[in-house]
Amino acid sequence: MTRAIVIGGGIAGCSTAFALAKRGIAVTLIERHEKQAQEASGSPLAMLYPKINIKPSPANILALQGFSFTFDLLKKLPNSGNYFNTCGQIQLAFNAREQAKQAALVNQSETQYLKFQLLNTDEASAIAGVPLKTGGLYLPQAGWVKPQSLCEALCSSPLISVVTSTEALSIEKQDEVWRVSVANQQRLNVDKCEAEIVVICNAKDIKQFHQCASAAITPVRGQLNWFKSTAESEKIKTIICSDHHVSPAVDGWHCVGTSYAPNDLRAETSPADTQQNLNALHKVAPDIYKHIDLESVQARVGWRSQTLDYMPLAGQLLDEEKLRKNPPRYNANSASLPWLSGLYVNAGHGSKGMITAPLSGELIAGLAADSHLVTSPQLASKLNPSRFLLRELGLKQLANSLFAA
Ligand SMILES: Cc1cc2nc3c(=O)[nH]c(=O)nc-3n(C[C@H](O)[C@H](O)[C@H](O)COP(=O)(O)OP(=O)(O)OC[C@H]3O[C@@H](n4cnc5c(N)ncnc54)[C@H](O)[C@@H]3O)c2cc1C
Structure with a gap:
């Protein structure tokens, strides 16, 4: 069975774990607090409505699709009437x-x-x-929704193990498998530290992992x-x-x-x-x-x-070191880029995470499980977490067309 590790137990981490488990993937969710939803997702109540601008934009598409996705999700979760209205x-x-x-x-x-x-x-x-x-x-x-109850409900699948009071320190690849080291290693069985898929969902702290060094949050x-x-x-x-x-x-x-x-x-x-x-x-x-x-x-x-463009970071990471050493041409084929296979980010949700994080989790799970895109290729490119690095390297066109057909 494919295994995944999700780092961070806010709405981004819990909804990503839910989307992965829905696809039959066994997930270990690592959270540094005693329970989920203690930081940005810890408000007693969050409002659910999309913020739309007059001019059509990718941000509008994300707001509308995310709004509809979060509501469909909430309507399907058992007993959600207790924490959603x-x-x-x-x-x-x-x-x-x-x-x-x-x-x-x-x-x-x-x-x-x-x-x-x-x-x-x-x-x-x-x-x-x-x-x-x-x-x-x-x-x-x-x-409105009570975010803590939502996060708990999202982690109720038997395929999800929530490991709390545990801080992830680093992520490295060894023999084609990602290995996450944590501060108190005894809390985590060796098999729970290794996975084919790792999703970084630790919000404003993502730069703690060197693979996210270019993320601007x-x-x-x-x-x-x-x-x-x-x-x-x-x-x-x-x-x-x-x-x-x-x-x-x-x-x-x-x-x-x-x-x-x-x-x-x-x-x-x-x-x-x-x-x-x-x-x-x-x-x-x-x-x-x-x-x-x-x-x-x-x-x-x-x-x-x-983030600098007010869009979340949702998708697979590129290898920054390899990109800088050997920058691709502006019209390079996306498949030829140095992707970090199996390493994803779901973060940067600004003021609207209850609307944008669950759709982002679904996007990542679709890509990780069977390379299936649940959004348009244009939106998936606009969300890719390495877009700022590509733009910095003068590769804006490439950043905008990572998923072009
Ligand atoms: C005051 C306020 C009001 C808001 N109101 C709304 C609203 O009404 N509607 C709305 O849609 N959005 C609202 N938002 C925005 C929304 O809350 C966020 O976008 C959303 O909660 C972000 O979720 P997240 O999972 O990315 O981050 P977080 O909830 O911060 O989760 C990140 C998690 O990662 C954990 N973590 C960090 N580093 C590590 C590590 N190394 N190892 C293990 N765990 C780690 C943290 O402990 C944390 O639990 C509001 C935000 C604030 C601050």
Whole structure:
């Protein structure tokens, strides 16, 4: 039986393990914390909606396909109603630019199946359940998920062994098999350290492995707050977004977020960020803000992993040393490139990992199990984790056509 090792137990690692196990591959998932989803994927609640730009782009295609893939996945997982809900989302038209964008989006052919509806202030307030200051764009299919429960559900296959409290240190190939060394080797049987496939899913720390040295990832600090619901706030029925968002009450709590600070590594929560999140709530729904119990407000900090082009890194790696020593021609055949056979990355999911990571995991599992592409060749090329290295070597055309027919 083919074996795989997945490094990292956030949404990227867990959904990749799920996609590999679905294809009959035995997976060992290595996570340094005591359980899955303790870092970026550790928010109590994550919002599920695609962010679409007016101009058609690979990012739009990824957002739309990823959104639909995550929802199909959630609908198929047993008992997912316990941790997932389709409550809809209203993006408020909070300024003229947003208003123009929304008018364009309803008529965009790419988004036709999304059932977007433009709402005036009264309609938006009726759907949201609370008085709003403006109308906006309503997406009835949007929803929320509890990421920790999702990650646990994704790892429930008997083909997946989750090894926690264990840090992967390095990955090397020996006799055609990848070998992962870990900090506390006694926690991992020798057979669990070796596999034909390794998928690096450790988010902002991927550079720890020399095979990912050219990956350009920026950590972006984000603080989320949550507060106890009140009789007034329980009336919120949908996610309401401006440049921040507030969720409906889930188990008696609302989430409000999220701050955005590139390269800020401060781990402690910040009262200024809390105030910024609450100010956004005040702007969106002043009646709710008036009634919240400020004593109940809690906070959590996490880091998004952001790439330079805002697209994730998902696919097989190229051998950086060989590429630099012997750069290929701009029109080289992709099959002739020095691929690191069996070594993949699923990382760099920025602010939208719940939408982009599961589709990326499926893409990788398809490639690793039977060289099957689950996205278009163009999108698979745009996601390849070695694209920045190829661009740096002046091989942009090659980077864009790695999967050209
Ligand atoms: C505050 C905040 C709010 C967000 N809100 C949303 C939202 O509403 N909707 C949405 O779609 N997205 C949201 N995001 C983005 C989303 O959370 C991320 O894109 C996603 O969680 C990234 O998942 P990941 O698996 O790549 O990373 P992570 O969840 O960080 O997982 C990486 C894992 O790798 C482990 N690891 C690292 N190095 C090693 C090693 N050497 N050995 C073993 N394990 C290792 C870590 O412990 C960690 O568990 C938010 C992000 C933040 C920070």
